[in-house]
Amino acid sequence: MNNDALHPTELRAWLGFVVASHLMEQEVERQLKTDGGMSHGEFEILVKLDLADGHRLRMSDLARQVMISKSRLTYQVTQLERQGLVSRSDCPSDRRAVWAELTAKGAEALAAVRPGHRRVVRGNLLGRFTDEELQQFGDLVNRIADHLLEQRDGR
Amino acid sequence: MNNDALHPTELRAWLGFVVASHLMEQEVERQLKTDGGMSHGEFEILVKLDLADGHRLRMSDLARQVMISKSRLTYQVTQLERQGLVSRSDCPSDRRAVWAELTAKGAEALAAVRPGHRRVVRGNLLGRFTDEELQQFGDLVNRIADHLLEQRDGR
DNA sequence: AGGCGTTAGTTCAAATTCGAACCACGCGTT
């Protein structure tokens, strides 16, 4: 029971999860790309900035929130800056830190892709559940997410 | 109800899903890397080959099964071939096609990482559900996966 | 046989990602 091959029910659940997350990612990616010329990673950065106080976050906090490496964030923010969607500025209180801030143009770009993004997420995932199933699904994945976060922080 | 912001229950489900799949991917990746020096992508290739008749598949079938681009598969199979885990050979019946075949060494490498892989999948996901929840979860994600596959094939 | 649209796979350059190395700074200790 503990180191045997995954049994059929387990296998089905695992494969379904892998396939679903893989394809959802591709759908989201595709919509954001064609629809607003941005990647899912860039989109998530803009979303987190939008949510943040003063529409800005320090690079390291941003990296934690979107769960990517520092160097990857540096690269992506540079790209976003090039497009004028984000601006960098030095933090006065901590001279090591850098603020990444959503620009007005960035907010527009975000607003422009969001309806399409919601359509993809609802049309392919959330909207295919009954209210009860949505609740169940949310409970299950959040339990897993919480566990994985704890797991990770213990390192 | 159709183009409003995601409401709390939806948002929770979506974010939970994104975080869970992202972190599961990282956990799996980490285990396979440290434990057997391979990426999740390489692992999936070996698994599909292992499952196939004669432990071999044509490149394009393999690409479809692991859901990656042709060029990416070419690259990854080349890497696996370099490590001696897979071998390529021409297909006699269709001179365009190429067989990718799991070598004995590849089968060993696969066998070596599988216990750890199962531990990660069970310890972080499947094993955290009751039998009933596992069934529910499997049903939900497979419904989504099936839908996304149809969706995609209609293009 | 010749033509034509499709499929299989590879190749190439450009874009992205990774991970280790690095620099500058903050902070607590001495």
Next chain:
DNA sequence: AACGCGTGGTTCGAATTTGAACTAACGCCT
């Protein structure tokens, strides 16, 4: 003030990924 250690960010080269050609071969149709 000097030291040492941890943090915040960037940089750099190597590895990987992308997507658009490109070559070869198949299969159908005439």
